[in-house]
Amino acid sequence: MTIEPKIPYKIYLSEDEMPKNYYNVRADMKKKPAPLLNPGTLEPMTAEELGGVFCDELVQQELNNTDQLIPIPQDIRDFYKMYRPSPLVRAYCLEEKLGTPAKIYYKFEGNNTSGSHKLNSAIAQAYYAKKQGLKGVTTETGAGQWGTALSMACAYLDLDCKVYMVKVSYEQKPFRREVMRTYGASVTPSPSETTTVGRKILAEHPGTTGSLGCAISEAVETATSTEGYRYVLGSVLSQVLLHQSIIGQETMAAMDKYNIDPDIIIGCAGGGSNLGGLISPFMGRKLRGENDYRFIAVEPKSCPSLTRGQYVYDFCDTGKVCPLAKMYTLGSGFIPSPNHAGGLRYHGMSSIVSELYDEGLIEARSYEQTEVFEAAEEFARCEGILPAPESSHAIKAAIDEALKCKENGEEKTIVFGLTGTGYFDMVAYQQYNDKTMSDYIPTDDEIRDSLSGVPQFPGNETK
Numbered sequence: 001m002t003i004e005p006k007i008p009y010k011i012y013l014s015e016d017e018m019p020k021n022y023y024n025v026r027a028d029m030k031k032k033p034a035p036l037l038n039p040g041t042l043e044p045m046t047a048e049e050l051g052g053v054f055c056d057e058l059v060q061q062e063l064n065n066t067d068q069l070i071p072i073p074q075d076i077r078d079f080y081k082m083y084r085p086s087p088l089v090r091a092y093c094l095e096e097k098l099g100t101p102a103k104i105y106y107k108f109e110g111n112n113t114s115g116s117h118k119l120n121s122a123i124a125q126a127y128y129a130k131k132q133g134l135k136g137v138t139t140e141t142g143a144g145q146w147g148t149a150l151s152m153a154c155a156y157l158d159l160d161c162k163v164y165m166v167k168v169s170y171e172q173k174p175f176r177r178e179v180m181r182t183y184g185a186s187v188t189p190s191p192s193e194t195t196t197v198g199r200k201i202l203a204e205h206p207g208t209t210g211s212l213g214c215a216i217s218e219a220v221e222t223a224t225s226t227e228g229y230r231y232v233l234g235s236v237l238s239q240v241l242l243h244q245s246i247i248g249q250e251t252m253a254a255m256d257k258y259n260i261d262p263d264i265i266i267g268c269a270g271g272g273s274n275l276g277g278l279i280s281p282f283m284g285r286k287l288r289g290e291n292d293y294r295f296i297a298v299e300p301k302s303c304p305s306l307t308r309g310q311y312v313y314d315f316c317d318t319g320k321v322c323p324l325a326k327m328y329t330l331g332s333g334f335i336p337s338p339n340h341a342g343g344l345r346y347h348g349m350s351s352i353v354s355e356l357y358d359e360g361l362i363e364a365r366s367y368e369q370t371e372v373f374e375a376a377e378e379f380a381r382c383e384g385i386l387p388a389p390e391s392s393h394a395i396k397a398a399i400d401e402a403l404k405c406k407e408n409g410e411e412k413t414i415v416f417g418l419t420g421t422g423y424f425d426m427v428a429y430q431q432y433n434d435k436t437m438s439d440y441i442p443t444d445d446e447i448r449d450s451l452s453g454v455p456q457f458p459g460n461e462t463k
């Protein structure tokens with residue numbers, strides 16, 4: 001008889017057990033994600049074209065559909081040691097509260113000053129920029145987690161960092177802004193008068209409070225017009241999912257130590273980076289026919305790109321200065337209602353996640369924000385961690401799946417990504433506690449309207 005070892009509340013790996021390679025799920029995908037297209041020629045973007053915007057090494061990673069493992073440079077691994085490996089937590093208290101036979105685990109990525117998983121890719125992108133001898137990088141940030149993470153990475157490597165922050169967040173989250181400035185970044189509310197595209201957007205939409213799509217356009221323009229700068233992005237791109245594969249690899253290593261095999265793996269999905277990173281190695285096993293898992297992507301009902309968008313080529317930004325990506329999209333002109341999960345308010349989705357979803361390998365569902373905050377509070381009260389609104393989408397789905405197990409008497413093992421903490425989201429929690437939080441779900445007409453801006457060319461028609 002084998003005696004099952006008691007699973008600790010937290011499973012920690014040692015520093016030596018941290019992955020030494022990024023895992024590239026595209027290598028195991030039979031049908032590869034569609035390439036980025038040049039919007040002028042509709043031909044796949046070449047390394048040379050991409051090199052004008054992104055760092056050289058990151059361009060290679062973006063285009064690499066074949067190498068399964070990509071070594072993580074020692075300098076990046078040394079930085080990771082400052083806050084990794086992150087714990088895989090058995091949510092014993094939540095299980096007890098729900099009275100479920102399900103076993104619930106979460107991978108906690110909020111244990112660094114940026115408060116989220118974004119630092120995993122920020123340090124990689126900043127490292128390659130530094131290695132190329134660049135002076136600095138530009139980026140956009142919505143809720144502020146990505147901008148904070150990049151500021152931290154740039155401070156460490158002594159790189160300049162220019163952040164365009166969606167205006168509404170800039171005004172609502174002054175402390176996020178100050179954290180970025182403390183790490184030495186310059187933070188500009190977007191849309192701004194500092195770029196041509198910003199001035200155009202302001203002229204067309206006076207008084208707009210901005211969107212991620214606008215901020216991306218401004219950051220790209222600044223990078224391409226400033227000597228020694230490149231643009232970096234916190235999600236959506238395949239290179240970002242590659243860096244985030246460290247989350248899934250650590251999760252798998254921790255579970256393997258105790259012979260645990262999950263049944264269901266859940267992640268919130270904004271641009272798809274944490275979800276993609278968490279599921280990648282498990283998806284690899286599934287794609288290679290070694291094992292089977294259910295994967296669930298969770299998004300807000302106010303910005304339902306997977307559940308209500310269409311799978312076509314679209315612009316990644318509002319100003320239409322970026323390449324075209326094939327993805328589930330609501331249209332690059334889609335301005336989501338002011339949902340508090342700022343990191344999930346993006347019109348599109350990673351092309352890797354989109355392809356896997358289109359092939360039926362990932363499920364997707366959406367929730368209203370009040371039900372998400374209800375789950376967040378339930379989780380905070382028993383597990384102690386105050387979750388980010390984005391992460392709370394995954395919590396809600398994990399709770400729902402655990403309650404289904406209770407109904408059916410099933411002992412499934414559920415893992416979800418707890419991507420960050422919600423200390424800068426207290427206005428949202430206040431609204432929830434005061435019962436003044438509202439839910440806005442776009443109508444079919446609104447989505448059809450914004451999809452009408454999708455570029456039309458043969459094979460790319462929207463339905």
Ligand SMILES: Cc1ncc(COP(=O)(O)O)c(C=O)c1O
Nearest residue numbers: 235270271272273274343390420
């Ligand atoms: C805490 C947190 N979770 C999730 C997300 C969603 O991003 P992604 O889908 O790229 O993981 C964000 C984005 O800002 C975030 O800050």
